[in-house]
Every structure is written in structure tokens, then in C-alpha cells.
Amino acid sequence: MRTILTGLAVAGLALCSAVAGMALAAEPSPELIAYGKTLVEAGDCAGCHTADPARPFAGGKRIDTPFGAIYAPNLTPDRDTGIGAWTDADFVRAVRNGIAPDGSNYYPAFPYPFFTKMTKDDTLAIRAYLGTLAPVVSRNKPPELRWPFGYRGLMRIWNAMYFKPGLFEPDQGKSAAWNRGGYLVTGLGHCGACHTPKNYFGADKSAQALSGSKVGGWYAPRLDGAARTGLQSWSAQDIAEYLQSGRNAKSHAGGPMAEVIVNSTSKMSEADVRAIAVYLKSLPPARRETIVTPPDEAEMKAGQVVYAKLCIACHEADGSGAPRIYPPLPGNALLQSNNPSSTLRIILDGAHTVTTPRAPNTGEMPGYAKQLSDAEIAAVTNYIRNSWGNAGLLVTPAQVAKARMREADGE
Template identity: 90%
Template sequence: MRTILAGSALVGLALCSAVAGVARAAEPSPELIAYGKTLVEAGDCAGCHTADPAKPFAGGKRIATPFGAIYAPNLTPDRDTGIGAWLDADFVRAMRTGIAPDGSNYYPAFPYPYFTKMTKDDTLAIRAYLGTLAPVISRNKPPELRWPFGYRGLMRVWNAMYFKPGLFEPDQSKSAAWNRGGYLVTGLGHCGACHTPKNYFGADKSAQALSGNKVAGWFAPRLDGAARTGLKSWSEEDITEYLQSGRNGKSHAGGPMAEVIVNSTSKMSDADVRAIAVYLKSLPPARRETIVTPPDETEMRAGQAVYAKLCVACHEADGSGSPRIYPPLPGNALLQSVNPSSTLRIILDGAHTVTTPRAPNTGEMPPYARQLSNEEIAAVTNYIRNSWGNAAPLVTPAQVAKARKGEANGQ
């Protein structure tokens, strides 16, 4: 009997040791956690999932959509209000199919239509990093969507019509850098979530990928190869510098893109940022550029008068500015965009050049919302959008008034 009991005890000890060994083996390595951190930064997860900087990734940030607002959920490992009780399989399914652990559907403001292209290993690396965060008790807030969009069951129909699950498929005829850039742009980086036009139901117009879209009162410009309003005139070096520092010799980042650069692309590796540049520079124009009717002489003279009074000191009479301090205006792709929202926001609200480790010096443009009328802002906008070889559709005082109302409403 003693022998049997002793043998049983030995077996039990062996099993406990084996289980403990499995548990230890399952713990993510420091290397995996560090890699997951780089992926979280590349995906700018904190940009949506942090409402209070003192509580990173604890959710609660309000995200406006054309259908109402949703609130980003808690990604910290709190077991009751975060993702601490999730299995790895739960996390992978949420990221790659948009389905929560309880079987309900997420709304595509959570960019699972892009994250579906990520590998399982990368997805689990993100999970490993998030598991190292300090748990925060932060209960998820229900969405504030207009009827009938609050019914999550409708997402099954939406997914059937617009969601195409599947990994990023490398193109063997392209370079490793191009494929890495494609993986980041179309997957983890979810660039199309802002830069691709949407249809009536909020789905990407895939045939017009990365050809510009209005976002939160701004216009996310074209990232395709359009000559006047896209990246045709930008080199790979221009794109790389912009993503790493928030400025280059052609433009400065503002609005939502400034936040992306500060929180995401400026922290990415040189190789990954260069890969994004390689991929973007390869894209042809996704749609034709708009035929422009130039402003009449009266409108141009009115705009020139405002420009001479308020803008020449920094941007010079010829619009050349001081690259990387005051952005040049001739050939400026964002300035010539069909949608003038970003230009109007900058004139109304002013602008602050972002500070990054590669470009710590700041620049500032004052706001003119109180100083200029709608007519004056429309005139100067038309002048700078149609001078020095630029060409862009006319902006009306009514458009300025609408942008001004958006400012007042905090949109």
C-alpha cells in the first residue's frame, strides 16, 4: 500500500511539475511583448482606446461616425471591464472577424475589416503586450447611434455585403519592402479607415482606395498617385520624412494626422516607415482628378488683399514659405484637394506644428475665425488654392459658415 501511495504521490508531483512547466512556457517572452508593443504603436491603438492619458488603453473615448457615436472599449487586462478574462482565441476572433467573446458583432469603427489581414502571430503579440498593462476598472459605454443602427444584428448583413476576411496576400513580383508596406497600410495601419471614401452604409469604396475622405471635420487627403492632389510629386524620402517628423519640404501634418504621427508613425522603425513609402509611391490614381473652373478676377483680387495683409509675412508673396517651418503653398496637394475642409479648419482654428524627436522645433499659425468674415475666408482660400499653378474647386461663404458651425459644435 505504501508503495502504491508513494507511486501515486510521485505521479501527482510529476503532473504538477508538468502543468507548471506548461504554464511557464505559455508566459510570453520579453521579446514577444516588445514586438507586440511595436505593433500596437504601428496600429495607433492608443489613439482610439485612450480617453484619459492617465489611464492608457482604458477606453471611453467618444468616436463620432455618420451614424452616431460609439465609445472605444477598455483594452487593459482588468478581468471584469477589460480583456483580462479573454482567451487568446477570443482576442484573435475579435481582431480578425469583428466578433466579441459573447458572440455579438462589433461596429466597423473598430477596424477589423483591416485587421483581418494580420497574421495570427502578430495578433497574439499585440495580445501579449496588452496583457502587461496596468489593469484599469473602466466599464464600456453603450453606443449612441441613430435608429436603426443600434441593432447589432444588422452587422451580420453588413458583414455579408462588405466584409472580406482574409490575410494579406504578398505579391511575389514585388520587393520585400513593398509587401511589408502593403501589410502595414492595408492591415495593421488601417490607413483606408480615414483615407478611403465610404458609401452610404459606411463601407469602403474599394475601387477608390486611399483617394481621400472627410474625417471629423477634416479631409484625409489622397494617398494615391494623383498628380495634383495625391502623392505623385512626393518622393519616397518625402513620405518617410513626413511620417517620421510630421513635416517635410512640401507639407505639415495637422488635425487627426498630427496625432497619428506623434503617437504612431514617429515611433515606428525606419524600415517600416520606408516600406510604407515604397508601397504608397507605387499606387496609381484611384480616380480622376476634378476639372477645375478658376475663380474670377474679382474673387482673386479680394483673396489676394487678405493674403497680403495676413499671410505674406510667413508664406511669402510667392507662397514659398519656409519649408519645414511654414509650409509652402505652390503645388501643395492637401491645399488643392477637392474637399477644402482641412484648409478651412486651419484658417479658422490656426495650426501648431507637431513636435517629434526628429523635428522638435515648433511653428504656429494664429486662428482667424474671429478676425475674418465668411466672405474673406472664402476669398483667401480660393486665392491660395488657385495661385502659383494651383487649381482647386471654388469655396463659397456658405461652406465657410458650415465649417465655422462645426467648430462651434466641437465637430
Template identity: 90%
Template sequence: MRTILAVIALCSAVAGAALAAEPSPELIAYGKALVEAGDCAGCHTADPAKPFAGGKRIDTPFGAIFAPNLTPDRDTGIGAWRDADFVRAVRTGIAPDGSNYYPAFPYPYFTKMTKDDVLAIRAYLGTLAPVASRNKPPELRWPFGYRGLMRLWNAMYFKPGLFEPDQSKSAAWNRGGYLVTGLGHCGACHTPKNYFGADRNAQALSGNEVGGWFAPRLDGAVRTGLKSWSEEDITEYLQSGRNAKSHAGGPMAEVVVNSTAKMSDADVRAIAIYLKSLPSTRRETIVTPPDNAEMKAGQAVYAKLCIACHEADGSGAPRIYPPLPGNALLQSNNPSSTLRIILDGAHTVTTPRAPNTGEMPGYAKQLSDDEIAAVTNYIRNSWGNAGLLVTPAQVARARKREANGE
């Protein structure tokens, strides 16, 4: 009898422990908010009908990798993982089998996250519908396909450790720092990389080319950064994809729609507070204006095709047609985003806060490389703007990259 009672008691204890371990609705909701803040779906969803099932191709300078399955499928996803496996993977880039992930998975940023936040994310992912979707092997150039090389990369460039709050700053500033440098992994796109794909930390958030687009400076640079933006400007941009100074395009438009537009007002405001506090991390380039012939050629194209929406003075219609004077992205040293928009056109993203649409046609077929270079130089150097000279050869390369799907 005692044995039977002991067995019953043990079973009850196990059942109680299992019940106690069941994540609460509040924890799941918090995990969902963290997943959205980290824009996890942006990389881990290839098929919208199968969210987080992985398979999305991510191109890097070293070749392509494919995002893995994050659904709780036990064979092909993370359903069989222990909590410790998940924490180690997210914060140190090591898979349950001991192999190393590539830093296209931004564990160098996620290492700053608290264990509780990582487990909240796992709790939310555990509520997803399991999807059988086997992870695809990477397609990397030799020798980058050897995962063992990542141990050397980590030894040289990976610094594990939690976000360290600055006690002299406000709680909002520290929350913004946690989101920007950790969960939000903003530097993955906006920080320049060295030859081996590691961040140039001395130039943090000073702009970087990504997939044929230029992720602009988020530091305090006067002409090409956020010096002229207020906290309200940054908040509006992140919540709606537009403000009185600029519109989100390319990969950033996806980030707004899938991530920042869904974040809480407090978290978006915290990001704005943190970014506005950043100094310029490197000097802005001194620009020599284009010659008169180039400016006249560009003005002629502008008067024919652009003036109807952007006005003669470039003022446009804020939040509908972005203004050109003082536009930081437009004046960036790297003109990739500007060329991409002129060649392919643009579509204003819609969000709950800004549901109206806007369109700009592409001019790849209508304009030659010389004409696109001329109009680009004109708008980058009119109305007080100052941008480095763009050549027809740069336009040709942009066309080629677009044709190759880069």
C-alpha cells in the first residue's frame, strides 16, 4: 500500500510540475512582443502560410544560408529542444548538436538579451503550429562552408555578455539601448562590416550596404545621419514607415511593417531616445559639387519627370511624396538606395497609423545611365544638399545587380 501511495504521490508531483511549467498567457504574449521587436518572422518565414517554418534564403557576401525552422515540430523544428539548448543557441550561436551557427543569425546581438526574455520567446514559439520543414544546407563559397571556422571567428569577433545598463541614463534610454544593440539587432544592417563580416564597432550604426540597398546612418551625423531628426520624427517613422523627412523603402519597409509598427509606444519611444543620444561615429565626407553641365542635365530630367510630385523646390508632400531637401538617405555617400528607387520605383508602405498609399514609377527603361546619374547628382546637390558625385558606371552596376536579383 505504501508503495502504491508513493507512486501516486510521485505521479501527482510530476503532473503538478508539468502544469506549473506551462507558460502563462502573459508570458506568451510578452514572448510574442519580443519576437515582433526582433523581427524574427522577417528571416524565418519563407511561406506566409507557414510562419516561422524557415527556408528563406539569406544572401551574404560569402554565399547564401537558409533560415531554420522555429516551429515546435519535433523532427525538423525546435520542439525537441530543451530550454537550455534554446538559450545557448540564441545567446552564443551554438546549436544543440554543438555546431556553430553563422553570424547571419545575429547571436552577436542576441547575446545581450536576458535569459528570461529568451525563454519568453521560446514560450511563444511553442504555441505555433508545428510544421515539418527540414533545414536547408548553406550555399557558401569555399572555405566558408566549414562551420569549424566559426570557432576562430567567434574567438576574434564575438564578445558574449548581457547588455550593461548605464546608471547615469534614464530607464527609457537603457531600454532603447537594449533594443537597438540587442534584440532589435539594428547594427546587423546599419553598421559597416570588415572583410570577414564582423561589425566595425568603432563605426557603429554609421551605415552599410545590404542587398543592393544602403542602410543609412543612425548616429548623430549632421547631413547624412539623424542630427536633424527629433525623437518624434524617429518615433513616427518607426511606427508608420514615414514622417515629414523621409519614407521607409526596401528592407526597412519590411522591418516597419513586420516589426516596429507592432511595437509598443514606450519601446519605440525608447529607441528614439537612445538613437538621438548617439554622437557621430565618423566624419562626414567633404563634397565637391558637380559641374554646371551635370547640374543642368539633371535639372532637365527633374523638370520633365519629377517636379509634378516633388515640386520645383523639392519640398514634395510630406508623408505622401518625401521631401528631398535635407534628406539624409539621399545625401549618403553610398547612393545605392537612391539609385534603386529611381530605377525600380517605390511603393509607400501602409501601416495602421498611415494607411494611405503612394507610388513612384521606375525609370529604368525610360532613362539612360547618364540621365539617371545626372538627375541623381542634381537632387543630391540642390536645395542645400551635398552628395558625392554618382557616375553612369555606378548606375550600370545598380542595373546589373537588380537584373541578377541581388
């Protein structure tokens, strides 16, 4: 009997040792964690999941949508309020299919329609990095959505209509850089979440991918090859420089894009940023550009008066500015966008040049909301959108007044 018990004890010790060995083997390697960190930065996860910089990834940040507000959840490894108790399968299903561990559906403000293109290995690398964060107790806030959008069950219908799960499919006829850029743009980087127009139900108009869309009080411009309002006039180097530094010889980043550059693209590897540039430069226009009728002579003269008084000192009489310090206006794609929201936001509120390790010098433009009337702001906007070869749709004082109201509402 003693022999049998001794044998069982030895077998038990051997089993425990084996299990312990398996547990040790399951620990993510430093290389995997480091790779996961690069993916988290490429996906700009902190941009949505950090409300308090002192508590990174603890969630709580309010995300406004056309249907109401959603609060980003806690991604730290706290077992009660974060993802510490999740299994790998839970995490993969949440990220790539938008389904929580309890089986409920996430709203597509969480961009799982893009993340579905990620590989399982990359998804688990992200989990490995998140598992190294300091656990933070931060309970998730319920969404504040208008009726009937608060019923998560409706997401099953939305998914059936608009969600297409599946990995990014490489094009064997394209270069490795193009395929890497496509993987980042259409998947992990979820560029279309802002830059693709949406239908009435908040789903992407896939036939118009990356052809520009409204984002709160701003406008995310076209990333396709449109001549006047897209990236046709930008080189791949222009795109890479913009993503790495927040500025180039053609434009400066502002609004939500400035945050993306600071938190995400400026931290990405040279190879990944250039891959994005290669992919974007290959995109044809997703829709035709609107034919523009120039403003009348009186409107242009009224705008020129305002420009000569307030703008010419920095942007010069010919609009050339000082590239990478004061953005040039001729040929500026965002300036000529059909939707003038970003231009109006900058004129009303002013702008601060985004600073990055590659471009640490600062710049500032004052806001003119209090100094100029709606008619004056409309006039100067029309002037700069239709001078020096530019062509932009007419902006009315009513549009300026609406932009002021959005500012007053905190949007």
C-alpha cells in the first residue's frame, strides 16, 4: 500500500511539474509583448480607451456618435472591471467579431468591422501587451444612446446586414509593402472609421471607401486619388512625412487627426508608415469630385479684405505661407473639401501645430470666433477656398452659425 501511495505521490509531483512547465511556457515572450505594443500603437487603442492620462487604457472616455454617446471600456488586466479574467478566445472573439464574453454584442463605435481583418496571432500579441499593464479598477459606464439604439440585440440585425467577418486578403500581384499598407489601413489602423462616409445606420458606404466623412464638428478628408480634394498631388513621401511628423509641405494636421498622429502614427516604424503611404497612393478616386461654381465678385472682394487684414502676415499674399510652419493654401486638399467643417473649426477656434519628435517646433493660429461675424468668416473662407487655383463649394453665413452652435454644444 505504501508503495502505491508513494507512486501516486511521485506521479502527482510529476504532473504538477509538467503543469507548471506548461504555465511557464505559456508566458508571452518579451519579443511578443514588444510586438503587441507596436500593434496597440498602430491601432491607436489608447486614443479611445484612455480618459485620464494618469490611468492609461482604463477606459471611461466618452465617444459621441450620431446615435448617442458610448464610453470606452477598461482594457487593463483588472479581473473585476477590466479584461484580466478573459480567456484568449474571449479576447479574439471580442476584437475580431464584436462579441463580449457574456455573448452580448458591441456597438461598431468599437471598430471590430475593421479589426476582423487582423490575424489571430496579431490579436493575441495585443492581448499579451495589454496583460503587462498595471491593473486599474475602473467600472465600465453604460452607453447613453437614443431609443431604440440602446437595445444591443439590434446589433445582430446590423451585423447580418453590414458586418463581413474575414481576414485581410493579400493581393499576390502587389508588393509586400502594398499588402502591409492595406492590412494596416483597412484593418488595424481602421482609417475608414473616420474617412469613409456612413449610411443612415452608421455603416460604411463601402463603394466610397476613404472618400471623406464627417467626424463630430470636423471633416476627415479624402484619402483616395481625387485630384483636387484627395491625395493625387501628394507623393508617398508627403504622406509618410505627414503621418510621422504631423505636417509636410502641403498641409498640417489638426483636430482628431492631430491626436492620431501624436498617439499612433508618429510612433510607428518607418517601414509601416511607408507601407501605408504606398497603399494610399495606389487608390483611385472612389467617387467623382463635385463641379464647383466660383463665388461672385462681391463675395471674393469681401473675403480678400478680411484676408489682407488678418491672414496675410503668416500665409502671404499668394497663400504660400511657410511650409511646415504656416501651411500653404494653394492646392490644399482639405481646404477645398466639399464639407468645410474643418476649415471653419480652425478659423473659429484657432489651431496649434502638432508637435512630434520629428517636428518639435510649435506654431499657433489665433481663433476669430469673437472678432469676425458669420458673414465675414464665410467670406474669407470662400476667398481662400477659391483663390490661387483652388475651387471649393460656397460657404454660407448659416453654415458658420451652425459651426458656432456645435462649438457651444461642446462638439
